[in-house]
Amino acid sequence: GVGMVSTILPTIILVVTIVVCDALAGEYGIALAAVGMLGTLAISLSTDAYGPVADNAGGLAEMAGLGPDVRAKTDSLDALGN
Numbered sequence: 001g002v003g004m005v006s007t008i009l010p011t012i013i014l015v016v017t018i019v020v021c022d023a024l025a026g027e028y029g030i031a032l033a034a035v036g037m038l039g040t041l042a043i044s045l046s047t048d049a050y051g052p053v054a055d056n057a058g059g060l061a062e063m064a065g066l067g068p069d070v071r072a073k074t075d076s077l078d079a080l081g082n
Contacts, residue, residue, distance in 0.1 A: 054078040 014037075021029035058074035 051078055 017033055018030055021033040023029075025032070054074055054077040058071055058078055061070045061074055
């Protein structure tokens with residue numbers, strides 16, 4: 001499907017990066033490239049986990065009868081995680 005096709009370009013970029021790092025610095029270069037890619041993992045995971053928390057906060061604010069300004073703020077926070 002379309003989801004599988006969309007992974008072709010990132011896969012090619014990763015393979016080229018690994019081959020270039022190997023050519024430039026051997027296994028040490030590959031290790032540095034892997035650590036660099038893992039460096040983005042923390043921010044990706046935290047923003048993915050943030051959306052449901054903000055969504056729940058919005059639902060609680062709505063059930064508590066808080067004003068529309070509070071719901072607008074929680075909706076904008078929820079959009080960050082989505």
